[in-house]
Amino acid sequence: MNTMNQEIQSIEIRTASETELAALSKFSNKIRAERLPDDPPIALQDHLKRFRSIPPFVDVLMDFIWSKDQSELVAVGQSQILNMEENRHLSQFSIDVLPEYRQQGIGRRLLANAAEIAVRNNRTMMLTDTNGRVPAGEIFMEKIGAAKGLEAHTNQLRLADLNQDLLNDWLERAEANTADFELGLWDGPYPEERLVEIAELNDVMNQAPKGTLEIEDMHFTPEHLRQMEENLFADGSQRWVFYVSERASGALAGFTEIAWNARRPDVCHQGGTGVWPQYRNRGLGRWLKAAMLKKILMEYPQINFVRTGNADSNAAMLKINNELGFKPYMTQILWQIETAKVQEYIRR
Numbered sequence: 001m002n003t004m005n006q007e008i009q010s011i012e013i014r015t016a017s018e019t020e021l022a023a024l025s026k027f028s029n030k031i032r033a034e035r036l037p038d039d040p041p042i043a044l045q046d047h048l049k050r051f052r053s054i055p056p057f058v059d060v061l062m063d064f065i066w067s068k069d070q071s072e073l074v075a076v077g078q079s080q081i082l083n084m085e086e087n088r089h090l091s092q093f094s095i096d097v098l099p100e101y102r103q104q105g106i107g108r109r110l111l112a113n114a115a116e117i118a119v120r121n122n123r124t125m126m127l128t129d130t131n132g133r134v135p136a137g138e139i140f141m142e143k144i145g146a147a148k149g150l151e152a153h154t155n156q157l158r159l160a161d162l163n164q165d166l167l168n169d170w171l172e173r174a175e176a177n178t179a180d181f182e183l184g185l186w187d188g189p190y191p192e193e194r195l196v197e198i199a200e201l202n203d204v205m206n207q208a209p210k211g212t213l214e215i216e217d218m219h220f221t222p223e224h225l226r227q228m229e230e231n232l233f234a235d236g237s238q239r240w241v242f243y244v245s246e247r248a249s250g251a252l253a254g255f256t257e258i259a260w261n262a263r264r265p266d267v268c269h270q271g272g273t274g275v276w277p278q279y280r281n282r283g284l285g286r287w288l289k290a291a292m293l294k295k296i297l298m299e300y301p302q303i304n305f306v307r308t309g310n311a312d313s314n315a316a317m318l319k320i321n322n323e324l325g326f327k328p329y330m331t332q333i334l335w336q337i338e339t340a341k342v343q344e345y346i347r348r
Contacts, residue, residue: 006065008077008113013051013060020064021051027073031096035133035330040264046235053234055227057083059121063113065106074101077110079117084224086216091123091339095140107140108346115342124339125214132331144345146337150211150311155321156329157306159297163325167290174287181253181284183291186241189229195222201243201252204274209311213336237261242291244275244284253279256288258296260303268296270308273317285320293324 011020025047032041054060063077075097082090093114097106118126127149130137174183190198199222206217220228232239243255254275260268275284296303307329310317 006068008109009064009066010113011062011064013054013062016051016062018048021048023064023066023073024051024062024076027076027096027098030098034099035131037133039267043263046261046263049234050231053231055224055231057224057227059083061117063110065110074098075106075110077114079114081117081121081123084218086218088122089124090127090215091118091121091125092127093118094128102136111144111342112346115339115346118339119343125336126339126342127213127215127334127336129332129334131333138333141333141335141337144337145341146335147212148333149213149336150209150334151313152309152311152332152334153328154307154309154330154332155326156308157321157324157326159293159304159306161325162293162297166323167293170283170286170290171294173283174290177282177284177287180247181244181279181282182247183287184243184245185295186243188239189233190225190241195225197252198222199225201255201274202272204254204276205272207274207277208317209313211311211313211334213334232259235261236263239271240292240295242288242295244279244288246279254284254288256285256292258292258306260300262302265302267305267307268300268303270306285316289320289324 013021016024022044025042025044028047029041032039059081061079061081064073065075066072067074075095077096078094080092082092091114093111095107095110095114097110114126118124128141128146130141131154186198199220202220202225203217206219229239237259238261239257239259241255241257244253245251246253254273256273257271258268259271273285273288275288293306296306306326308321308326309332310321312318
């Protein structure tokens with residue numbers, strides 16, 4: 001199974017063939033089974049729709065290493081270059097190798113290619129993440145001299161264990177805010193007439209902890225939001241966004257979002273939740289969370305779990321999630337390393 005001398009095939013995902021994407025889908029499901037053993041595989045057609053609808057402002061460059069008989073992928077490197085105003089010094093990358101092909105130097109070869117992509121795009125810092133289900137990832141990042149930028153967890157709520165009395169209490173307390181604030185729901189694509197406001201509201205996520213990551217605040221334009229929606233909805237996924245607005249001014253104060261796919265019904269995924277500082281300490285975050293969970297319980301009995309990612313340093317959000325009964329499901333670490341340092345490691 002030694003593939004150390006196998007040629008690396010480099011492609012841009014938008015120009016990949018159906019055969020290449022089918023192989024990538026199969027490989028991705030093998031890696032998914034290791035990281036998320038409780039979850040079903042993603043169907044080929046769903047993968048293809050997502051691959052084919054990657055937002056135009058994201059360049060996705062892939063490096064494939066095939067088995068000797070060319071029948072399957074055994075390792076994949078991926079680099080993402082965001083073409084935005086901010087963070088033009090960053091290249092995001094990932095390296096995945098099937099377990100039986102590890103410890104052969106494949107990761108090092110793919111890392112060298114990732115560094116070359118970063119250099120070509122004038123990106124001086126490289127970011128990646130690892131998770132606790134694959135200890136080899138953390139070992140590899142420590143070996144190359146990367147620094148832990150942010151430690152986090154995927155936390156999971158089992159809906160059968162949710163305290164209904166707590167949920168109702170939060171909703172009842174929210175009634176005290178109804179004179180000043182209004183709760184609303186965007187089901188599906190954002191309304192065009194509020195798209196500029198929604199893009200501005202998304203900026204609240206820049207206030208989430210960044211640890212020591214050398215990243216700038218990101219500002220998604222209305223066009224970016226539409227492109228990301230197209231990618232999200234391409235495979236039939238649904239999204240619900242509850243928001244709170246100030247009655248007097250109509251200003252958006254905060255939001256929470258959930259994404260779900262009926263073909264993988266067991267789990268829904270909590271996206272961003274944020275409230276602007278001037279509206280905090282009024283129970284708006286709990287109101288948003290409670291309203292979302294109530295909707296899921298009432299309308300989607302097939303959903304059994306809610307998963308969300310939280311920085312370990314995000315005390316405010318963890319307090320709410322812990323009260324709801326979220327439990328640690330998987331550790332995650334975001335790493336950063338200077339591109340020049342990666343090149344130095346490769347030369348050594």
